[in-house]
Amino acid sequence: MKSIAQQLGVTVSTVSRAxxxxxxxxxxxxxxxxxxxxQWGYVPNSTAINLKRKRTFNIGVVLxxxxxxxxxxxxxxIEDVAIGxxxxxxxxxxxxDYERERIAISTFIKHGVDGIIVSLASETHNNDHFxxxxxxGLPIVFFDRVAxxxxxxxxxxxxxxxxxxxxxxxxxxxxxxxxxxxxxGTLQATDERLTGYLTALASRGVPVNQAYLxxxxxxxxxxxxxxxxxxxxxxxxxxxxxxxxYIALDAMQVCRERGLVINQDIFFVSYSNLSFCAYLEQPxxxxxxxxxYEMGRKAAEFVIxxxxxxxxxxxxxxxxxxxxxxxxxxxxxx
Amino acid sequence: MKSIAQQLGVTVSTVSRAxxxxxxxxxxxxxxxxxxxxQWGYVPNSTAINLKRKRTFNIGVVLxxxxxxxxxxxxxxIEDVAIGxxxxxxxxxxxxDYERERIAISTFIKHGVDGIIVSLASETHNNDHFxxxxxxGLPIVFFDRVAxxxxxxxxxxxxxxxxxxxxxxxxxxxxxxxxxxxxxGTLQATDERLTGYLTALASRGVPVNQAYLxxxxxxxxxxxxxxxxxxxxxxxxxxxxxxxxYIALDAMQVCRERGLVINQDIFFVSYSNLSFCAYLEQPxxxxxxxxxYEMGRKAAEFVIxxxxxxxxxxxxxxxxxxxxxxxxxxxxxx
DNA sequence: CTGTTAGCGCGTTCAT
DNA sequence: ATGAACGCGCTAACAG
Numbered sequence: 001m002k003s004i005a006q007q008l009g010v011t012v013s014t015v016s017r018a019x020x021x022x023x024x025x026x027x028x029x030x031x032x033x034x035x036x037x038x039q040w041g042y043v044p045n046s047t048a049i050n051l052k053r054k055r056t057f058n059i060g061v062v063l064x065x066x067x068x069x070x071x072x073x074x075x076x077x078i079e080d081v082a083i084g085x086x087x088x089x090x091x092x093x094x095x096x097d098y099e100r101e102r103i104a105i106s107t108f109i110k111h112g113v114d115g116i117i118v119s120l121a122s123e124t125h126n127n128d129h130f131x132x133x134x135x136x137g138l139p140i141v142f143f144d145r146v147a148x149x150x151x152x153x154x155x156x157x158x159x160x161x162x163x164x165x166x167x168x169x170x171x172x173x174x175x176x177x178x179x180x181x182x183x184x185g186t187l188q189a190t191d192e193r194l195t196g197y198l199t200a201l202a203s204r205g206v207p208v209n210q211a212y213l214x215x216x217x218x219x220x221x222x223x224x225x226x227x228x229x230x231x232x233x234x235x236x237x238x239x240x241x242x243x244x245x246y247i248a249l250d251a252m253q254v255c256r257e258r259g260l261v262i263n264q265d266i267f268f269v270s271y272s273n274l275s276f277c278a279y280l281e282q283p284x285x286x287x288x289x290x291x292x293y294e295m296g297r298k299a300a301e302f303v304i305x306x307x308x309x310x311x312x313x314x315x316x317x318x319x320x321x322x323x324x325x326x327x328x329x330x331x332x333x334x
Numbered sequence: 335m336k337s338i339a340q341q342l343g344v345t346v347s348t349v350s351r352a353x354x355x356x357x358x359x360x361x362x363x364x365x366x367x368x369x370x371x372x373q374w375g376y377v378p379n380s381t382a383i384n385l386k387r388k389r390t391f392n393i394g395v396v397l398x399x400x401x402x403x404x405x406x407x408x409x410x411x412i413e414d415v416a417i418g419x420x421x422x423x424x425x426x427x428x429x430x431d432y433e434r435e436r437i438a439i440s441t442f443i444k445h446g447v448d449g450i451i452v453s454l455a456s457e458t459h460n461n462d463h464f465x466x467x468x469x470x471g472l473p474i475v476f477f478d479r480v481a482x483x484x485x486x487x488x489x490x491x492x493x494x495x496x497x498x499x500x501x502x503x504x505x506x507x508x509x510x511x512x513x514x515x516x517x518x519g520t521l522q523a524t525d526e527r528l529t530g531y532l533t534a535l536a537s538r539g540v541p542v543n544q545a546y547l548x549x550x551x552x553x554x555x556x557x558x559x560x561x562x563x564x565x566x567x568x569x570x571x572x573x574x575x576x577x578x579x580y581i582a583l584d585a586m587q588v589c590r591e592r593g594l595v596i597n598q599d600i601f602f603v604s605y606s607n608l609s610f611c612a613y614l615e616q617p618x619x620x621x622x623x624x625x626x627y628e629m630g631r632k633a634a635e636f637v638i639x640x641x642x643x644x645x646x647x648x649x650x651x652x653x654x655x656x657x658x659x660x661x662x663x664x665x666x667x668x
Numbered sequence: 669c670t671g672t673t674a675g676c677g678c679g680t681t682c683a684t
Numbered sequence: 685a686t687g688a689a690c691g692c693g694c695t696a697a698c699a700g
Contacts (some may be wrong), residue, residue, distance in 0.1 A: 001693070011671055017694060024669055041469070046446045047385045048693035051676050056381060057445070058392075058424075066406040067609075075400060079427060083437075088445055090392075091425045093413060111391070112380045135375065189353075249613045256615075260636050280584045281590075281615045345687050350679060360685055382677035385692050560678070 004036045019044075059303055060090040060108035062101060063119040064145075066323050069245065069274045070292045071119065074143065077296025078196040085112070094121040096218065102129045109136060111176070115303035120145035122184045122218050127275060139306035143299040144292070145187055153306065153316040155298040157290040159189055159271065162322045163196025164203075164271050166286060169324065171204055171240050172332060175267065179212040179230050179237035181223065181247055190215070190243075194269075196243065212237055216247065223247050242270040245277055248284050273325050285330040289323045338370045353378070393637055394424040394442035396435060397453040398479075402580065403608045404626045405453065408477065411630025412451060419638050421448070428455040430552065436463045443470060449637035456477035456518045456552050473640035477633040478626070479521055487640065489632040489652040490626040493523055493605070496656045497530025497575070498537075500603050500620060504573045505538055506666060509601065513546040513564050513571035515557065515581055524549070524577075527605075531575065541629055550581065557581050561588040563625065576604040579611055582618050607659050619664040623657045 005015045010029065017025050018033035036042075050056050059082055063071045075089070090113060092104035101121045106114055106129070117137060118130075125149055133140050134152070142154040170178055180197050183190040194213070201208055211233055214226040221271050230237055231254070242248035248270035250264055260266050260283040273287035298318045306312070326332075339349045344363065351359050351366035370376075384390050393416055395406045409423070416423050422640055424447060426438035435455045440448055440463070450467060452474060461481055467474050468486070476488040504512055514531050517524040528547070535542055545567055548560040564571055565588070576582035582604035594600050596616040607621035632652045640646070660666075 012694080013672080013696080014670055016693095017670085020695090022669095026669060028671085041466075043443060043470070045385075045693050047381060048676090049383050049695080051379075051381045051678095051693080054676075054696055066400055066409060067403055069401055072400040072406055075425070076427065077426070083426075085440070088424050088441065089426075091409070091413070091423050092417075093410065107417070107422065109377055110380060130651060132375075136377070249610070253613060275612050276583070278585060279614065317616060346678080347680080347688080348686055350677095351686085354679085356685095358685060363685080379677050382692090383679080385677080385678055385694095388692075 001042070004033065004040060004042065007036060008032060022235040044192065044237045046207045055114055055307075057087050058090050058111070058113045058331075059087050059300070059307075060092065060104075060111070060116045061118075062092050062094055062104040062108075062116070064094050065119055066093055069276070070144075070244070070272050073252040073292040074119070074299075075295035077298075078300040079296075081297050081304070085300075087304065094124075096121045096123055098123045098125065105133060107128045109133060109138060113138070114139070114307045115139040117299050117303055118142050118147075120147055120187065122186060125186060137310070139303050139310070140304070141299050141302045143295050144290070145189065148188055151315055153302045155295050155302065155318040155320065156189070156264050157295070157322040159192040159288065159290075159321040159322060160196040160199070162288050162310070162324050163193050164200040165196075165286065166241060167197055167200035168203075169332070170267070170269065171200070171206075171285065173267075175239045176204075176206055176237060177209075177237045177284045178239045178241060178245040179210070179214070181214050181216055181226060181240055181242045181251060183215070183243045184217055185215055193241070193243070209235075216243060218243070218247070220250055223250045224254055227251040231255070231258055231260075237266070239267040239269065242268060242284070244272040245270045245284070245287060246272075252282075252284075271322075283327060286326040287323055289325050291320055291322070295320055335376070338367065338374060338376065341368060341370060351477070365412075389448055389641075390446045391421050392424050392445070392447045393421050393634070393641075394426070394438075394447040394450045395452075396428055396438045396442075396450070398428050399423075400427055400431045402476075403610070404578070404606050408630035408633075410633075411627040412634040413630075414548060415631050415634040415638070419634075421638065428458075430455045430457055432457045432459065439463045439467060443467060443472060447472070448641045449473040449475070450476060451475050451633045451637055452481075453477050454481055454521065456520060459520060466653050471644070473637050473644070475633050475636045477629050478624070479523065480596055482522055485649055486658070487650040488635045489629050489636065489654065490523070491629070491654040491656040493526040493622065493624075493656060494530040494533070496622050496658050497527050498534040499530075499658050500575060500622065501531055501534035502537075503620065503660065503666070504601070504603065505534070505540075507601075508606070509573045510540055511546070511569060511571045512541075512573045512575060515546070515548050515550055515560060515574055515576045515585060517577045518547070518551055519549055527577070528577070543569075550577060552577070552581070554584055557584045558588055561585040564593075565589070565592055571600070573601040573603065576602060576618070578606040579604045579608045579618070579621060580606075586616075586618075588648040599609070605656075620658055620660040623659045625654055625656070629654055 001015050005012045018030040066072050093226045094101035140152050146154040146156050189330050216222050248268045268284040269286045270284045273289040277283045302316050339346045340626050352364040362661040400406050413423050428435035474486050480488040480490050517525050550556050582602045602618040603620045604618045605622045611617040636650050
């Protein structure tokens, strides 16, 4: 800007205004400035602009694993609305580790993002790092794996009802020994699955078999051990509700190794409805679609709205309606 | 900083120095400053610092799809070294679209990143947007899908030899009608696969059947059509080398729908070696591991090195050695 | 219409 | 050991 000002014999401010197409600027001046800017390949220094605007137009995203398709789809949603609103996306994976999540958050605030979107690490057991952010007045929105007891906006799928629906569907198929490979107790979604499950049983008067209920830490070993325990029960389950598709895959492999035939000796229903399941010869008979892309979009819309109007501090909660997706060949004709 | 300076009755400069543990500063002053900083929850404004340093400590990454595990693993590598060196990662997906890629690049330079890492969109047919970056003196490194005719550093897996090895392996299994579901001609890796394939055939004196060679645009429909064409040949192939695992999955499904039994009537070898293949009942008998995490790391190391020392403009090229990974049950005992 | 001045938050030389 | 002053690149309120 300085050089082009000199070259034209005007001030930097004039150039600045010309570049912004300020109304009260000499038409000729404006044209010449634009010309030279083009010619010199002038690119405005956003750091300087941001310093003035007190904004970075960055939004930070912390989530467990990008290798899980659920999250990579969610981030596509985030990315799409962020770009649309002139923001860029800063990314960090927590890998389900509390410490990494903390570091990610503090990196973001040091780095000066305008807002943060989080999907909790499964190992996160306290929320001090988030409270810090809140005290900083930095907008933060949770999605999918939302934090309890935190007054932030969030978007998630309430799995209670759809879980009841899923269990009910299994009942209608004549299956009543149903195990639940649930997640860690730190997640709200774990409660929802359990509640939905218990509701379904209660409404049919089926007694709860505690041995069928497992809380996993989402590690592979843990899943394998739990599935083995289920199969060694005197009355092993005939169906398994798995925390998500990846858990189902591991669990199904355990079954196969023990000589069970999937979708014959034992059935699976899982959460996420990821695309690769379609390629399995014997996929879960149903999966619960949680619309991650939409969740990402909503979460991004929330942060950006809060950034744009910090006054409106009211908590926004968006509950996505998940859908029980039964594979065509396993649908029950009404 | 201002408020804490006032409260202590000193200048902002003093505070600044105290915070940096400047040697020649009053020990008492330093302590008190740190104290107050802690208490007030002072966070240095990185935008201002960056403005001075003329750096943003952001590096931008453009790649086709995060939903492809290959790329999400690569970005983990990038992320790990970036964080280690104090950088943050800005993300954008091109979705294999040229226009989106262009926008991503220009967003990054507007946004003022310190360096860019790119894996090309399959539809990218010209490199003007990258030339612009080069003229700007902004470091840019390509990984995996590298650009031809561009003088930038890059890291990729040379697939020529390993492809020869793969074809040779099929020959040794007694299979000689081998199709190649290759990628778009814009990618260097497409050439490599072809060259490796042809070399293997030549060394055995096997004639080339042009009908077995297909160039895909990586869309699902296109893959399905190509696979159907192969199967309708008078002499359909007995093995298929697929551009990557996702292509293999689609192609395998076509086979299954036509009543073929995978790993009996027809065999697959593919590239990427993604984890979910392990869950298929009949996975490709071999896959070529390209070590995406390592590629990501190397790419990040390159950009950061160039950022730190812009003088050293010499082009760096790192060729990763891919590995033919044959599933245990299909290994040929030597 | 355009120049002057001030300031965003911080680092840094030059004095003292 | 600390203060004063300047500048990073750009915007904007205040003069003319």
